[in-house]
Amino acid sequence: MYQYNEADRRFLQQRCRQFRDQTNQFLAGNLPAEEFQQLRLRNGLYIQRLAPMLRIAIPYGEISAQQLRALAAITRDFDKGYAHFTTRQNIQLNWPKLEAMPDLLDRLADADMHAIQTSGSCIRNITSDQFAGVAIDEIADPRPWAELLRQWSTLHPEFNWLPRKFKIAITGAASDRAAIAVHDIGLRLQSDDAGLYFQVWVGGGLGRTPLIGVCINSRLEPKHLITYLTAILRVYNQFGRRDNKYKARIKILVKAMGQRAFEAAVNNAWLALKDGPETIDEDSIAQFSAHFSRPNYLPLTDQNAPSEIIATDQPFERWRAQNVLPHQQPGYAAVHISLKRTGVAPGDVSDRDLEALADLAERYSFGEARVTHEQNIVLADVEQSKLPELFMALGRHNLDRANRGLATDMICCPGGDYCSLANAKSIPVAAAIEETFHDAEAEHDLGPLSINISGCMNACGHHHVGNIGILGVDKKGEEFYQLSIGGEPGEDARIGRILGPSVARAEIHWVVQRLTQCYQAHRSAEETFNQTLDRIGIEVFKSAAYEGLTS
Amino acid sequence: MRLITTVNGYPERQEIDSIWSGYDEPLRLDDEAPRSKAASSLQIEADALPDAFQSHLETARLILLHLPVFTDGRPYSLAAMLRQHYRYAGEIRVFGDVRSAQLDHLHRCGINSFVLKEDQDAASALDQIGYFSKWYQPNISA
Ligand code: SF4
Numbered sequence A: 001m002y003q004y005n006e007a008d009r010r011f012l013q014q015r016c017r018q019f020r021d022q023t024n025q026f027l028a029g030n031l032p033a034e035e036f037q038q039l040r041l042r043n044g045l046y047i048q049r050l051a052p053m054l055r056i057a058i059p060y061g062e063i064s065a066q067q068l069r070a071l072a073a074i075t076r077d078f079d080k081g082y083a084h085f086t087t088r089q090n091i092q093l094n095w096p097k098l099e100a101m102p103d104l105l106d107r108l109a110d111a112d113m114h115a116i117q118t119s120g121s122c123i124r125n126i127t128s129d130q131f132a133g134v135a136i137d138e139i140a141d142p143r144p145w146a147e148l149l150r151q152w153s154t155l156h157p158e159f160n161w162l163p164r165k166f167k168i169a170i171t172g173a174a175s176d177r178a179a180i181a182v183h184d185i186g187l188r189l190q191s192d193d194a195g196l197y198f199q200v201w202v203g204g205g206l207g208r209t210p211l212i213g214v215c216i217n218s219r220l221e222p223k224h225l226i227t228y229l230t231a232i233l234r235v236y237n238q239f240g241r242r243d244n245k246y247k248a249r250i251k252i253l254v255k256a257m258g259q260r261a262f263e264a265a266v267n268n269a270w271l272a273l274k275d276g277p278e279t280i281d282e283d284s285i286a287q288f289s290a291h292f293s294r295p296n297y298l299p300l301t302d303q304n305a306p307s308e309i310i311a312t313d314q315p316f317e318r319w320r321a322q323n324v325l326p327h328q329q330p331g332y333a334a335v336h337i338s339l340k341r342t343g344v345a346p347g348d349v350s351d352r353d354l355e356a357l358a359d360l361a362e363r364y365s366f367g368e369a370r371v372t373h374e375q376n377i378v379l380a381d382v383e384q385s386k387l388p389e390l391f392m393a394l395g396r397h398n399l400d401r402a403n404r405g406l407a408t409d410m411i412c413c414p415g416g417d418y419c420s421l422a423n424a425k426s427i428p429v430a431a432a433i434e435e436t437f438h439d440a441e442a443e444h445d446l447g448p449l450s451i452n453i454s455g456c457m458n459a460c461g462h463h464h465v466g467n468i469g470i471l472g473v474d475k476k477g478e479e480f481y482q483l484s485i486g487g488e489p490g491e492d493a494r495i496g497r498i499l500g501p502s503v504a505r506a507e508i509h510w511v512v513q514r515l516t517q518c519y520q521a522h523r524s525a526e527e528t529f530n531q532t533l534d535r536i537g538i539e540v541f542k543s544a545a546y547e548g549l550t551s
Numbered sequence B: 001m002r003l004i005t006t007v008n009g010y011p012e013r014q015e016i017d018s019i020w021s022g023y024d025e026p027l028r029l030d031d032e033a034p035r036s037k038a039a040s041s042l043q044i045e046a047d048a049l050p051d052a053f054q055s056h057l058e059t060a061r062l063i064l065l066h067l068p069v070f071t072d073g074r075p076y077s078l079a080a081m082l083r084q085h086y087r088y089a090g091e092i093r094v095f096g097d098v099r100s101a102q103l104d105h106l107h108r109c110g111i112n113s114f115v116l117k118e119d120q121d122a123a124s125a126l127d128q129i130g131y132f133s134k135w136y137q138p139n140i141s142a
Helices: A007-027 A033-041 A065-078 A098-110 A143-153 A224-239 A250-257 A259-271 A280-290 A316-321 A351-364 A384-396 A427-436 A440-446 A505-522 A530-536 A538-547 B050-056 B074-084 B098-108 B124-130
Strands: A045-047 A050-056 A061-062 A081-086 A091-093 A169-170 A187-190 A195-202 A214-220 A333-335 A349-350 A368-371 A376-381 A449-455 A466-476 A476-485 B020-022 B041-044 B062-067 B093-097 B113-116
Touching: A007 A033, A007 A098, A007 B041, A033 A045, A050 A098, A061 A065, A065 A081, A065 A091, A065 A098, A065 A351, A065 A368, A081 A316, A081 A476, A143 A224, A143 A280, A187 A224, A195 A224, A214 A224, A214 A259, A214 A316, A224 A250, A224 A259, A224 B074, A250 A259, A316 A333, A316 A384, A316 A440, A333 A384, A351 A376, A351 A384, A376 A384, A384 B124, A427 A449, A440 A505, A466 A505, A476 A505, A476 A538, A505 A530, A505 A538, A530 A538, B041 B050, B062 B074, B074 B093, B074 B098, B098 B113, B098 B124, B113 B124
Parallel strands: A169 A187, A449 A466, B020 B113, B041 B062, B062 B093, B093 B113
Antiparallel strands: A045 A050, A050 A091, A061 A368, A081 A091, A081 A349, A187 A195, A195 A214, A333 A376, A368 A376, A466 A476
């Protein structure tokens, strides 16, 4: 993973000192609240419903064992001993105190971590594929480019005051696990005879106006990545709407201008930048790539048979089938660790969990872990022969649930329990659904299914791209939920369609269950939820959901 | 965009470290000035389109760039474009809601003189320039 050098560290220390000054100025009454708000947002600090909330960046989801331990200690010393992984590969603390923030940021900086640009109208954390560098369908490792973009976007002088937040995702694999089509900019590494290139998508996004991005450059030479992105941002900074925050994202601009005109404006802005000083030379590509070289793998061969010790152990077999993924390196596997556990809010971890994950990363995966946008953890480089041992160790920490991609692997925002923007709670809804699908047998029979829950239109739970999407709405002060079905992230991204009238909290999990029963009753052999939906139509699901079973 | 021409020429060229505390008013609004006349100083609003005033850039020595509110990012891009795209080498002076905390970024976008908002402290504003010993982007110079 990327290793900080002395200059990076000094930069972070200076940033911390600057924020300490600003906080002191604010607390002394010398900095107006509206100005301090903007400055603290750019250091990750929101003021939430119950307390401030701090969002800490985990660049493209990659984190070391030491950093996990530092986070564990920080949650103990500055918070209530737990934290929440978000859908953008970040981690949030729910109860830090404003006065303690400068010390907290210093502690993060000691671990080469920060909260820079995790909120505010600027370029946010760059997200990527959690299996980068190990996925068998990978064309090229996206991490060197993600790090390059992280650095480029950090305190970028021109793009610190954009019309609205700006999210960039990058993937280098055939199957898109970074959901690039629903980002402000989505980048896809491809290659052909002439070498590597990027496909550049813009204008995707969820929220109030969910849209799938459009491809405005189908073959961008990698050396032009920064100048081309600068051109996109420049057009957006200049023409994006600033009069209405609901119409301020780049997707609205792209739609209003039309794809062709937007493309032309970008190309025009690019003229002044192309081949200029920010063109990426071979040397720096090599330098960035060197940070992501392959770890010291042992010369192993793939194992087909699981270890004899627990060959007949059914829970292990189930976990292996569900949570263990193939790896580029013979004899290794990538392991998905579920943070969707009974009685725990989706994506939440305690300080003990973080330390356990740090230990396991150290023991089994070269001291590194990955955070996924589905709010889970990945150990990317595990020896296949150690899988049974790892499974048992995970079990001791309640981290062994075999539900990757299944109904209980829900994506869920913090909702009304924490978030001041919420219309409704989302965590209790997730808990009720979890209870409904608690039976592992039944859940496996049901098969892959994505359920996404957001507490409001901001769509942090990405409800539009869930097979079943749940959105909290406010009906005369009561919590209600609107359902949509048929959403899909990834390379065939699409937005779900609204099912019908919203339903009360007490009923939402029953409606979800009736939808899944409808799917099971109608599906043919290998059909996914969306394939069945496409074949039989939304009306069948609608009547099942609202009137009971149809068959 | 508003085109403004001065009555008595352009003001002295200011060096980077020169900061006016409070609003300095060297210019006269002259909307009646014929558009074809070469301007020596231009006032540019945040929503201005550079193509519209491009023809004046060759003769201009001073560009007054308006930052209507400190959260408005457009003047940053305008300044960067003036330098990179239009190769304008004269003075770019930002005025409006200019606060100390922003000076560094404004400066790094190629702005080389600043009219600070009245209530801002000039000394601490100057401290902001060069606060960081490293940047991850090249600076745009005047
Ligand atoms: S979707 Fe709404 S309620 Fe949920 S975290 Fe985002 S802003 Fe808050």
